[in-house]
Each structure stands twice: as C-alpha cells, then as structure tokens.
Amino acid sequence: MAQGTVQVTYTGTSRWRRRTGEYASLTAALEAAGDGDILTVAPGTYRENVVLSHAVTLRGAEGTSGPVRIAPTDGVPLTVRASAVVQDLQVEGQDTASPALLVEDGTPELTDLRVVTRSAVGVEVRGAARPTVRRCTVDNPAGVGIGVIDGAGGVFEECEIVSAGQSGFSVRDGAHPRLERSRVHRASGAGLSVTGEGSGLEAVACEVYEVKGAGVQIASRATAHLTECTVHRTSADGITLDTDAVLTLSDCDIHDIPENAVDLRSRSVLTLTRSTVRRFGRNGLSVWDPGTRVDANQCEIHDSTGDYPAVWVSDGATAVLDSCRVHDVPDALFVLDRGSRADVVDSDLSQVRNTAVSVSDGATAQLDDCRIREVSTGAWFRDHGSGGTLSGCTMDSVQTGVIVTKGADPRIERCTVVSPSEAGFYVSAEGRGVFHSCRVTGSDGYGFHVIDGCRTTLTRCRTERCARGGYEFSEGVTSHAAGSGGGPVVEDCTSDESTLRGTAREAAPAPMLTATQQAPRQAPQPAGLLGTVPGQAPAAAPPARASRAVLGALDALVGLDSVKREVRALTDMIEVGRRRREAGLKAASVRRHLVFTGSPGTGKTTVARLYGEILASLGVLERGHLVEVSRVDLVGEHIGSTAIRTQEAFDRARGGVLFIDEAYALAPEDSGRDFGREAIDTLVKLMEDHREAVVVIVAGYTTEMERFLQVNPGVASRFSRTITFGDYTPDELLRIVEQQAEEHEYRLGAGAAEALLKYFTELPKGPGFGNGRTARQTFESMVERHAGRVARLHDASTDDLTLLYPEDLPELP
Numbered sequence: 001m002a003q004g005t006v007q008v009t010y011t012g013t014s015r016w017r018r019r020t021g022e023y024a025s026l027t028a029a030l031e032a033a034g035d036g037d038i039l040t041v042a043p044g045t046y047r048e049n050v051v052l053s054h055a056v057t058l059r060g061a062e063g064t065s066g067p068v069r070i071a072p073t074d075g076v077p078l079t080v081r082a083s084a085v086v087q088d089l090q091v092e093g094q095d096t097a098s099p100a101l102l103v104e105d106g107t108p109e110l111t112d113l114r115v116v117t118r119s120a121v122g123v124e125v126r127g128a129a130r131p132t133v134r135r136c137t138v139d140n141p142a143g144v145g146i147g148v149i150d151g152a153g154g155v156f157e158e159c160e161i162v163s164a165g166q167s168g169f170s171v172r173d174g175a176h177p178r179l180e181r182s183r184v185h186r187a188s189g190a191g192l193s194v195t196g197e198g199s200g201l202e203a204v205a206c207e208v209y210e211v212k213g214a215g216v217q218i219a220s221r222a223t224a225h226l227t228e229c230t231v232h233r234t235s236a237d238g239i240t241l242d243t244d245a246v247l248t249l250s251d252c253d254i255h256d257i258p259e260n261a262v263d264l265r266s267r268s269v270l271t272l273t274r275s276t277v278r279r280f281g282r283n284g285l286s287v288w289d290p291g292t293r294v295d296a297n298q299c300e301i302h303d304s305t306g307d308y309p310a311v312w313v314s315d316g317a318t319a320v321l322d323s324c325r326v327h328d329v330p331d332a333l334f335v336l337d338r339g340s341r342a343d344v345v346d347s348d349l350s351q352v353r354n355t356a357v358s359v360s361d362g363a364t365a366q367l368d369d370c371r372i373r374e375v376s377t378g379a380w381f382r383d384h385g386s387g388g389t390l391s392g393c394t395m396d397s398v399q400t401g402v403i404v405t406k407g408a409d410p411r412i413e414r415c416t417v418v419s420p421s422e423a424g425f426y427v428s429a430e431g432r433g434v435f436h437s438c439r440v441t442g443s444d445g446y447g448f449h450v451i452d453g454c455r456t457t458l459t460r461c462r463t464e465r466c467a468r469g470g471y472e473f474s475e476g477v478t479s480h481a482a483g484s485g486g487g488p489v490v491e492d493c494t495s496d497e498s499t500l501r502g503t504a505r506e507a508a509p510a511p512m513l514t515a516t517q518q519a520p521r522q523a524p525q526p527a528g529l530l531g532t533v534p535g536q537a538p539a540a541a542p543p544a545r546a547s548r549a550v551l552g553a554l555d556a557l558v559g560l561d562s563v564k565r566e567v568r569a570l571t572d573m574i575e576v577g578r579r580r581r582e583a584g585l586k587a588a589s590v591r592r593h594l595v596f597t598g599s600p601g602t603g604k605t606t607v608a609r610l611y612g613e614i615l616a617s618l619g620v621l622e623r624g625h626l627v628e629v630s631r632v633d634l635v636g637e638h639i640g641s642t643a644i645r646t647q648e649a650f651d652r653a654r655g656g657v658l659f660i661d662e663a664y665a666l667a668p669e670d671s672g673r674d675f676g677r678e679a680i681d682t683l684v685k686l687m688e689d690h691r692e693a694v695v696v697i698v699a700g701y702t703t704e705m706e707r708f709l710q711v712n713p714g715v716a717s718r719f720s721r722t723i724t725f726g727d728y729t730p731d732e733l734l735r736i737v738e739q740q741a742e743e744h745e746y747r748l749g750a751g752a753a754e755a756l757l758k759y760f761t762e763l764p765k766g767p768g769f770g771n772g773r774t775a776r777q778t779f780e781s782m783v784e785r786h787a788g789r790v791a792r793l794h795d796a797s798t799d800d801l802t803l804l805y806p807e808d809l810p811e812l813p
Helices: 026-032 547-556 561-582 604-617 641-652 676-689 702-708 713-718 730-743 752-762 772-790 798-802
Strands: 006-009 021-023 038-041 044-046 050-052 057-060 068-070 078-080 085-087 090-093 099-103 109-111 114-117 121-125 132-134 137-140 144-148 155-157 160-164 169-172 178-180 183-185 192-195 200-204 207-211 216-219 223-227 230-234 239-242 246-250 253-257 262-264 269-273 276-280 285-288 293-297 300-302 309-314 318-322 325-329 331-336 341-345 348-360 364-368 371-381 387-391 394-405 411-413 416-418 423-428 434-436 439-441 446-450 457-459 462-464 469-473 489-491 493-495 594-598 626-629 657-660 695-700 721-725
Touching (some): 121 137, 144 160, 192 223, 216 223, 262 293, 285 293, 285 318, 309 325, 318 331, 325 331, 348 364, 371 387, 423 439, 446 462, 561 604, 561 721, 594 702, 604 626, 626 641, 641 657, 641 676, 676 713, 695 702, 730 772, 752 772
Parallel strands (some): 044 068, 078 099, 085 109, 121 144, 137 160, 160 183, 169 192, 192 216, 200 223, 207 230, 223 246, 239 262, 269 293, 276 300, 293 318, 300 325, 309 331, 325 348, 341 364, 394 416, 394 423, 411 434, 416 439, 439 462, 462 493, 594 721, 626 657
Antiparallel strands (some): 006 038
16 A cells, blocks of 8 residues: 555646546556656655556655655566656665566656665666666665666666676666766676677766676677776776677776786777776786787776786787886786787886786787886797887886897897896897897996807897997807808997907908907806806806805804804815816715705895805806795796796896795695796706706795695705704894994993893794894894984983993883
8 A cells, every 4th residue: 555645737738637636546646647647756655566658757746755665565666668757766676586667668767766676677678668867876785786688778877876786787688778977886796797799888987896796797799888987996807808799998997906907808809098907906908819809099007916917918819009008017018829919009118027028929019119118128029939020119227128038039120228237138048039220228238148049130230338248149140141150140230349249250340240250258147137158158257255255254143053064064065076076086966955944034045145155166156146036036927927937037046046935835735726836847947957057045934844845756856955044042142233233333331231131032932033133123123212312412422322221122022
C-alpha cells in the first residue's frame, strides 16, 4: 500500500479533465493518466511495481520533506517504456534477478534519481531505448551499477555510481551510450566495461577510482573513446584491452595503479593523445601479441613505483611513441620477441635507473631524433636477430650510450653520446652493428670499445676528449678496401687522439683514422660492464698495495680473530701454490670463492674488499675491486631479465670480487616460480665458465646460508670454504668506538669507557642488532649529544670540544 498520494494534472486543451485529480497509488494514477500528464508524487514509500507506458512526467512534489521511494518487495520497481520524464525519485530494488530501474523503449528523461538497491543491475537500458539520464546516483553493492545492452544507447550526464558489486558501468551486445562528467567508484568489477562486437562507449570528463578490478575494460571487438577522463586507485590494471578491442584516449590521466597502467592483448589497438600515465606498479604500457598496437602522441609516462619497464612490447606487438616523455622509471622501453617492434620519434627518455631501450629475442626498435639522458644504458641490442635503427639521437649523462651483444645487428647513425662514464658505444660477444657518423665526447672511458672479434662497421665516426681513448679494439681493424677480416671494419673515423688503438691491417694518416700499426696501449679497464677481454693485454689497474700491507690492514680490524686466521691460511695456500708453479712443481688447486656467514655489521663487506686487494696483490685477480649486489640487483621481474641482470653484475666484477649480500634471498623458502633460482643457475654457470676472472663471495645469516647452499647441486661445490663472522664482544665494540673517536679527533673522558662497556653489555642483541654498525651509530649519537651540550658553553676549551663523557651516551632502547 502506498504511503502518500499522487496528484495527476491534465495538461491538454480539451475541456474533459477527468484525469485531473488525486489518487491513492501510483498504479491508479498511471491508469488514469495519458500522454503529457504530470504526476506529482507526495513523499512516502510506494510498494508497487511501476510501469510508465505513456509520455507522462513522474516527479516528486517540490518543497516537501522526505523522499519518494518506489520500493516493492520483488520484481522491477520502475520500468520505463515511453518517452516519459522522471524526476526526484528514489528507486529501491530487492530482486537479485531483476534490475531496479529498467528502460526498455523511447527517449525518456531521467533526472535527479537515486537508485539504492541490491539488484542484478541498478539501472538497465536495453533495446531501442535512448534515455537522457542526468544527476542520477546508483548504489548497488550486489550487482552492476548501470548496464546498457542489446543495441541501446543514451546519454548519461553528471551521474555517480557510488558502489557496484560487479562492473560500475557496463556496455555490451551492441549498445553504444555516452557518459559525460560522471564518476564511478567502489566497484568490485571493472569501473567501465565494454564488451562485444558493435558495442561502444564515449566517455567525456569522467572519473573512475577505488575499483577492485580494472578501471576500464574493453574486450571482444568493442570500441571506446575516452576524453579528459581520469582512472586511478584500482586494485588491478588501470585499463585493459583484449581480443580486437579498440580504444582512444585523449587528454586522460591514469595514475596510482598497482599493476599495469594499460595492458593490451590479442590484436587490440590503443591510441593515446596528450595523456599521462604515472605512478604504476608494473608496466605503464604493456603490449602483447601479434597485431596488437599502441600509438602514443604527446604523452608522458613517469614515476614508476615498481621495478618493471615503463613500456613493454612483446610477442609480435607494436608500439609507436611520438613526441612522448618517459622518465623516473627503472627501464623505459623493453621490446622482446621476433616480430615485436617499437618506433620512437622526437621523444625524451630520462632519469632511467637501468636501460632506456632494450631490444632482445629478435625484436626491432627504431628511434629517430630522440633525447636520452641520465640513464645507465641508453640502448641495448642484446642478442641474435635483434636490431633496428637509431638515427639522430643524443645521449647525455649515461654510463654507456649503446651496447650491442650476442649477434645483435642494429644500425646507429648520426647519434651523439656526451659524457658517458664507461663508453659511448660498446660491442661484445659477437655483436655486429653499423655505426655511421656517430660522435662521442667527454667519455670517462672509451669512445668506441669493440671486443671479442665483433664484425662491427664504423664509418665517419668521431671521438673527442675520451679519457681511456677514442677507439679500443681487441682484434685487428680493417677497411672495406682491405677485404674481409676478423675484426671491425673502420672507414674515415677521426679522433682528437693521433692514433686508433688496435692491431692494424692497413694504415692511414692522422687525423683521418682507418687503422694503425701501433699495438693497443694498456689503460685502466672500465669499472662497469666492459670488463676483461679475452686475448687483450691486461689492463693496468691503479697501483695496488702489497699483500703484506693489505694483511696489515686486515690485522688492524677489531676482533675477527678466526676470520683473520682463515683468510691468512687461504692466502698462504695461494702464495705457496704460485711459488710451486714458478719452481716447476704441481700446485694444489685452491677454490677462491667463499661463503661468509654471521650477523649484520660484523665486517663481512670490509673483509671481502680486503680479500680482493690481497688476491690482486698476489696476481690472482687483475684489479681486485669489489662489486656489491643483493637480490634486487640480480632478480628481474619478467622472464629472461634475471639472467641479463646477473650477467651484468658478473661482468662489472670481472677482475675483482662479486659480493652478494643476503644471498639466501635468492632462494626464499616459499619461492614457487620465483626468479631468484634463475639468478643462482646463471651465477653457477658463469662461475664455471669464467672461473679465473671473478671471485664470488656470498654472505648472510648462518642458518639461512646453510639452506642456500643446498638449493642448486652446483652451488656448494663452487665454494671452497665457509668463514663465520661472530658477533663483537662488548670490549670489541668499545674498541670500535675508540677508533672512531680517534679518527674524528675526539677522546673519551673520565668514565666514558666504563659507561660504554656497560652500555654495550646491556644493549639488547635482537635481530635488529647491527654489531659494528651499532658501535658507529652509538659514537655518532654521542657526538650529536656532545654538540648539544657544548653549544651552550660561551667559552669552550679544547677539552670541552673533544672529550666525550658518560652523559653523552644515548638511552638504551
């Protein structure tokens, strides 16, 4: 029974006014009403299933308090089958199999409605219906917010879906609505979902957020156009396209997405114009499968929150970036797999922690007139079949401009590398490539570094102010006129040096350089990827300390008596073995790889660094430098990237020590398909293949390291011995503080030593205890408290400025 009355006003010109009057129910009023009549509904709850079959106006009474609620116990509360006008009502549904508001025909106008329901669909538009819906709110935690199906259309303006148990706004089966200035949030499915051939959506100035799923989902040959829309704070991908979907984004903003900001698959096509993708956890653009394509123009992709490439193109997909900016990301662009292609034009790639452009597994990339700066590697063509073209690009503030490895064969022309810290262009492992009219200036390493007999072609290239030399070749060079050879082909290349370093097959006068008769000069080898070259004269390292001096530095360390004995025993074995070989005697094979176990702050890194110096002083290692890495440096986030990262770290450590801290993290107990196992397998193979080039030390907690050594059958066999680093005693921690004080020109005043000894005795030694690190932090705290005390003295003496007293000690935690 209705709780209120319905006033029907007849608006026709006839004298017959039988329809005008007041009715006790909506059903009775509608039976009396005809086209053009106005039904004014008093506040109350109407337990009726209302059907509008005439072009009437149904509205709540103006100036009254309380809502007009249409709330039957089952079925569809309100059905519209005509070009009616509905205003200021609240529709409440309880039937989980039916919509709360159903629009089946006509061009009705629905304004200021509130749909509060737990129905299958909050508002459903179907068939020939083309409604105009303004300022409507849908709250349906049980099903779809608004669904437009079966070829229907309509315009939805300033609407809000405040909750949906499934998709917020769903379009399917050939429907094609328009959504303007609306908001969709708190949906448990996609915020906007468009599915099926012929289905389409136009959305303008809309916002999709707080969605437990994808923000926008286009699938199965559907199309959509989004303009000035914002998608953010989803739990899954921001936007997904699948199976021949087509989407256009103009002036949109996709941000704060934990997964892929935009993911395309199965021949989908995306066009982005003047749009921004930022703060994403995986890829900004993820493009998969043959026929899938993304075209981005004047877009910006930045501020990744994860460890994935900003743009990922694989499995035969295509990406085009024109006048775009990609910055503040781990890697900018990865192109993988034969048939995959990326074209980047007039774009900026900057502030990239690793590689700006990576091309592998037979993929192709073409960069024209791009600017790459503040990156580790500008472009890396990784393996056989991978290639493309870099034309007119500049690279500034990079470690290495372009790397070509493992048979990759790109063409690099009119590119400039400014101020690389390692090399402008680096080719190794049978990499090829054509370099034409390229320039390197201000390199801290080499300009062009070509090793391992790579058949690379350089024509009309130029180097200037390269610290280690403009050109470095491990094999002889030749020109086209000289015929085929095993090394690089060089024509008309110049340098501000007078010679081109490499064994010559043909000479040419300076400054025009094709080849020289001079043998390679020995120069310091780069600290990074370049490494030691087989067959090349050993690089001259900076003057190394004698082994006696390094062992003296080891002895000077506080505590670690058992560690010192182990290192000395190992050093003695290596030294005696060297002498026996010099005497023509057999020498025992000494495995130099080590396991360091113990708590944090017990000196493992320091000893590893000294161990490298000792081996260098004995001639066992070429340089003896230390490269320290952990899981984050070795393990990638996608298939194949872990082996690449591990290889890179190993190459940086060539001639020295690779120190892997918390190595057990590479093999977590609940690893499943964790990529850490790939790092271990790669490392084991590298240790076998290059056993003389690098010493590997793995370190971590004792129990965890015991488990780590059982992960791979080859792991334990690669390490000669385990050295255990015990915790420091309170006396040893005191000595560390005393050393710190002496180094910084402080002294311990009366009672300070005793107070420190008591402090370290009583200090909790839980999992967070840092041993030597804790001692140094304690000294730093004492200096800070000392400064606060002395700063208040008007005339401080030298003793005041240097003496630390018990009151300077921090409180026990």
